[in-house]
Amino acid sequence: MEQQFRVVGNSVPRSCSKAKVTGEIKFAADIKLDNSLVLKTKRSDQPHALIRSINVEKALAVEGVRSVFTARDIPGKNLLGIINKDQPLLAEDRVRSLADAVALVVADTEEAAERGAAAVEVEYQELEAVFDPVEALKEGAVQVHEKGNLLSCRKVVKGDVEAAFTSAYSVIEKEYTTSSIEHNYIEPDAGAGYVDENGCLVIYASTQNPHYDHKEVVGLLGVADDEVRIIQATTGGGFGSKLDLNVQGFIGLALYHLKCPVRYVYSREEAYLATAKRHPFVIRVKTATDKDGRFIALQMRAVCNTGAYGSYGMAVASRSAVHATGPYAIENVDVDVKCVYTNQTFCGAMRGFGAPQMALAHESQMDLHAQALGLDPLAIRRINGLRAGQTSATGQLLTASVGFQDCLDAVAPYYEDAKENWLSAPTDPFKRRGIGIGGMWYGIGNTGVQNPSTARVEMSPEGKVTVFTGCADIGQGSTTILAQITAEVLGLGHDDITMVVGDTGCTTNAGATSASRQTYISGNAVKDGAEKLANVLLTEAVDRLRAPKNSLHFVDGHVAVSIAPEIRVSVAKLAKRIHDKGGTLSWQGFFDPETVPLDPETGEGVPYATYAYACHMAQVEVDVLTGEVDVKRIVAAHDVGHALHPGNVVGQICGGVAMGVGFALMEEFEPGKTESMKDYHVPTVSDVPEVVPIIIESPEPSGPFGAKGVGEPALIPTAPAIINGISSALNKRIYDLPANLERVIEASIQAGHFRVQE
Amino acid sequence: MDKESVRIEFTVNNKEVALDIPADATALHVLREMLSLTGTKEGCGIGECGACTIVVDGKAVNSCLMLGAQLDGRMVTTVEGLATESGLHPLQEKFMEGHAVQCGFCTPGLLMSSHALLEEKENPTRAEIEKAIAGNICRCTGYQQVITSIETAVSERLDGENR
Numbered sequence: 001m002e003q004q005f006r007v008v009g010n011s012v013p014r015s016c017s018k019a020k021v022t023g024e025i026k027f028a029a030d031i032k033l034d035n036s037l038v039l040k041t042k043r044s045d046q047p048h049a050l051i052r053s054i055n056v057e058k059a060l061a062v063e064g065v066r067s068v069f070t071a072r073d074i075p076g077k078n079l080l081g082i083i084n085k086d087q088p089l090l091a092e093d094r095v096r097s098l099a100d101a102v103a104l105v106v107a108d109t110e111e112a113a114e115r116g117a118a119a120v121e122v123e124y125q126e127l128e129a130v131f132d133p134v135e136a137l138k139e140g141a142v143q144v145h146e147k148g149n150l151l152s153c154r155k156v157v158k159g160d161v162e163a164a165f166t167s168a169y170s171v172i173e174k175e176y177t178t179s180s181i182e183h184n185y186i187e188p189d190a191g192a193g194y195v196d197e198n199g200c201l202v203i204y205a206s207t208q209n210p211h212y213d214h215k216e217v218v219g220l221l222g223v224a225d226d227e228v229r230i231i232q233a234t235t236g237g238g239f240g241s242k243l244d245l246n247v248q249g250f251i252g253l254a255l256y257h258l259k260c261p262v263r264y265v266y267s268r269e270e271a272y273l274a275t276a277k278r279h280p281f282v283i284r285v286k287t288a289t290d291k292d293g294r295f296i297a298l299q300m301r302a303v304c305n306t307g308a309y310g311s312y313g314m315a316v317a318s319r320s321a322v323h324a325t326g327p328y329a330i331e332n333v334d335v336d337v338k339c340v341y342t343n344q345t346f347c348g349a350m351r352g353f354g355a356p357q358m359a360l361a362h363e364s365q366m367d368l369h370a371q372a373l374g375l376d377p378l379a380i381r382r383i384n385g386l387r388a389g390q391t392s393a394t395g396q397l398l399t400a401s402v403g404f405q406d407c408l409d410a411v412a413p414y415y416e417d418a419k420e421n422w423l424s425a426p427t428d429p430f431k432r433r434g435i436g437i438g439g440m441w442y443g444i445g446n447t448g449v450q451n452p453s454t455a456r457v458e459m460s461p462e463g464k465v466t467v468f469t470g471c472a473d474i475g476q477g478s479t480t481i482l483a484q485i486t487a488e489v490l491g492l493g494h495d496d497i498t499m500v501v502g503d504t505g506c507t508t509n510a511g512a513t514s515a516s517r518q519t520y521i522s523g524n525a526v527k528d529g530a531e532k533l534a535n536v537l538l539t540e541a542v543d544r545l546r547a548p549k550n551s552l553h554f555v556d557g558h559v560a561v562s563i564a565p566e567i568r569v570s571v572a573k574l575a576k577r578i579h580d581k582g583g584t585l586s587w588q589g590f591f592d593p594e595t596v597p598l599d600p601e602t603g604e605g606v607p608y609a610t611y612a613y614a615c616h617m618a619q620v621e622v623d624v625l626t627g628e629v630d631v632k633r634i635v636a637a638h639d640v641g642h643a644l645h646p647g648n649v650v651g652q653i654c655g656g657v658a659m660g661v662g663f664a665l666m667e668e669f670e671p672g673k674t675e676s677m678k679d680y681h682v683p684t685v686s687d688v689p690e691v692v693p694i695i696i697e698s699p700e701p702s703g704p705f706g707a708k709g710v711g712e713p714a715l716i717p718t719a720p721a722i723i724n725g726i727s728s729a730l731n732k733r734i735y736d737l738p739a740n741l742e743r744v745i746e747a748s749i750q751a752g753h754f755r756v757q758e
Numbered sequence: 759m760d761k762e763s764v765r766i767e768f769t770v771n772n773k774e775v776a777l778d779i780p781a782d783a784t785a786l787h788v789l790r791e792m793l794s795l796t797g798t799k800e801g802c803g804i805g806e807c808g809a810c811t812i813v814v815d816g817k818a819v820n821s822c823l824m825l826g827a828q829l830d831g832r833m834v835t836t837v838e839g840l841a842t843e844s845g846l847h848p849l850q851e852k853f854m855e856g857h858a859v860q861c862g863f864c865t866p867g868l869l870m871s872s873h874a875l876l877e878e879k880e881n882p883t884r885a886e887i888e889k890a891i892a893g894n895i896c897r898c899t900g901y902q903q904v905i906t907s908i909e910t911a912v913s914e915r916l917d918g919e920n921r
């Protein structure tokens with residue numbers, strides 16, 4: 001029987017949306033603390049150099065400058081990083097990229113801070129720099145870190161690829177590259193802080209992970225846990241880059257020394273210069289099929305450039321290796337992904353963690369094989385697409401909620417229709433049309449490591465419910481969804497739930513808002529807390545209603561007997577009784593997905609408890625003379641388990657597609673060259689296609705009410721679908737992203753389209 | 759360093775204000791820092807993102823590119839001035855209902871651009887809506903729910919008038 005839900009599954013109004021449309025809501029840059037001083041960093045102007053000396057005299061002499069801090073002023077551990085600690089807040093003896101901060105200036109005004117930063121004198125001894133990750137791996141290459149340039153390597157090995165290649169019907173080997181990408185959230189990083197009456201350093205920050213920020217600032221300053229409090233300010237998008245410390249450490253350092261309010265708002269230029277980017281990849285891949293189009297082997301050697309610091313690089317390498325096969329069952333796999341240090345701006349997490357880069361490769365190979373065998377692109381995906389009961393390359397048996405085939409089925413009618421009625425419709429003689437398919441899978445949560453979430457669900461003696469969660473809502477809507485989950489369990493309305501979010505003074509760790517994990521993992525943690533609370537309420541109700549527990553349910557703020565709903569007692573009354581008896585109304589929830597760490601040599605293990613699946617179809621029109629690509633429509637089918645808030649899911653899909661269009665066609669961050677939004681183009685309304693979002697619900701048994709996640713999956717299939725569309729339009733494939741005007745024209749010329757037709 | 763200052767008088771959100779501002783201050787700075795109207799956002803400071811959009815004498819402009827001194831004598835509306843005592847502006851309502859707001863940082867700009875359009879045109883086409891918001895970058899929504907929300911505001915207004 002279909003389960004009936006009251007609150008989840010409805011697109012209720014999102015939390016804070018009213019304050020957002022009236023302009024009342026305060027983002028970090030809007031927080032005004034009285035007599036606040038302003039921070040600014042002096043950044044390296046060398047990609048790689050030893051620091052001979054730092055002279056702050058002149059900076060201190062600038063009118064309005066209060067203090068200048070360098071690495072020496074950091075009382076605790078001057079090393080940051082969520083996975084491996086390799087990034088100093090302020091450079092000590094060397095700089096490894098243009099983004100490195102050397103000194104922190106505190107001043108009365110922005111202008112004074114800027115002049116102060118400019119007046120800091122740094123004497124460098126230039127070192128040779130390395131920017132290419134392949135070069136960086138060669139013997140004798142300049143070492144970016146003492147331990148060498150290879151940060152990590154993830155292997156996934158299964159079966160015998162060589163044997164499979166020998167017996168294969170068709171073998172195709174290609175190389176793909178992807179570019180560095182700027183997240184370009186519209187709110188530049190910002191924060192503000194003050195010291196409260198107890199001496200605690202209170203820091204408001206635009207962040208995706210307040211509890212991690214807390215840990216890092218505590219370590220940096222060498223203080224006790226309760227001496228720092230991070231409060232997540234309303235956060236204007238993050239997409240992965242606000243997982244690293246951006247302004248938090250600087251604010252903490254200034255507060256520690258000066259004990260007076262400070263603020264730090266990055267200009268867009270500083271946000272470009274100093275924050276993490278998406279890892280560019282070089283991917284060499286060889287795949288083989290049998291004569292029916294079944295993929296029998298995949299071999300991949302990939303290198304990703306993490307720049308000067310690790311940030312989330314190891315996670316990106318790990319996830320990309322696991323996702324190398326795409327959502328397809330392949331018996332023989334040999335994948336090796338290396339994450340390499342260079343002197344570029346550091347790269348970290350960005351929506352998809354390497355999976356979008358992998359998708360370019362596996363989806364292009366899919367189409368190449370289809371072409372080689374004369375198969376339809378959708379058909380070859382159906383043949384190879386994962387189904388429940390199959391095993392992944394890491395040896396994980398996929399038991400349930402494997403909705404990839406459903407996604408293909410959902411796209412199929414649009415595909416057939418487009419082929420029939422759109423593809424050959426008359427068009428400008430210099431325009432060619434193409435249809436492309438892109439598939440993806442995406443493991444929810446961190447890769448093969450523990451990544452628990454906790455939450456506290458509390459009821460007052462008057463029956464009012466408050467949820468305390470460290471889960472940062474960065475605009476994707478997690479706060480709303482967690483309130484819905486709590487309300488569903490307790491028979492309340494979503495707006496009966498007060499949400500206290502991302503304040504390390506009173507919330508507990510929910511882990512990062514990343515890896516599309518919050519609905520699934522924090523959703524389950526909140527559900528766990530709510531169910532524990534529900535249990536004591538039910539126990540109390542048994543007493544009141546004289547009916548067994550399993551005959552009771554929550555409805556409209558009451559506990560009622562299921563078959564005689566008029567027999568009921570209000571939740572408030574139950575809460576009061578529990579409270580008066582000295583019982584507890586405050587419950588901690590916990591969830592950690594069941595995973596098994598990956599074997600370092602073979603990658604065997606259970607990296608994720610569940611996976612989301614998707615298929616996009618792109619209809620593109622290519623101008624063979626200008627290289628312009630007009631993406632007309634994206635049909636996007638996503639298996640999300642259960643859409644707890646369909647409005648949010650659609651929002652993620654449409655937003656992901658837009659970002660995918662940018663990744664496919666226009667975005668490329670070039671360190672040292674890309675300085676402002678004038679140099680970097682993200683899709684505007686005129687660049688985004690019509691999106692047809694299709695929600696597939698293949699419930700995940702371990703998910704909260706069946707839910708999985710959608711944030712990152714939304715972006716992943718778009719670029720490969722577009723590239724496959726362009727390739728079919730031009731009869732010529734593009735292997736490097738972005739497929740910008742130059743590359744498309746080049747392909748057009750090579751394919752012989754670039755000429756006047758009679 | 760004494761900076762030259764100028765006195766400006768203008769109307770913002772139906773209130774008259776008069777103040778002395780540094781001659782080189784942008785309109786964005788005057789609104790955010792001097793008048794505490796922080797609903798208007800700074801996303802780039804160079805006219806590329808539209809987060810700072812305000813309506814000046816009926817036209818949507820990037821306040822980061824405008825000098826504060828140019829506000830003198832003008833009628834200015836910021837996002838804080840959209841709602842009235844009788845409630846939210848229909849665009850605000852439709853943005854909320856239509857899930858056009860995710861992180862919300864671009865939202866004030868998008869609202870002001872679409873507000874200027876709706877003041878100018880009774881029944882704008884989809885192309886006109888797209889043109890009006892072409893300078894507003896939203897990295898979260900992909901614009902689709904934004905456009906639909908604006909369209910709904912338009913059609914409900916027309917329905918209301920035809921009733």
Ligand code: FES
Nearest residue numbers: 801803805808822
């Ligand atoms: S801040 Fe004015 S356009 Fe970006």
Ligand code: FES
Nearest residue numbers: 861864896897898
């Ligand atoms: S809602 Fe986040 S930038 Fe538009």
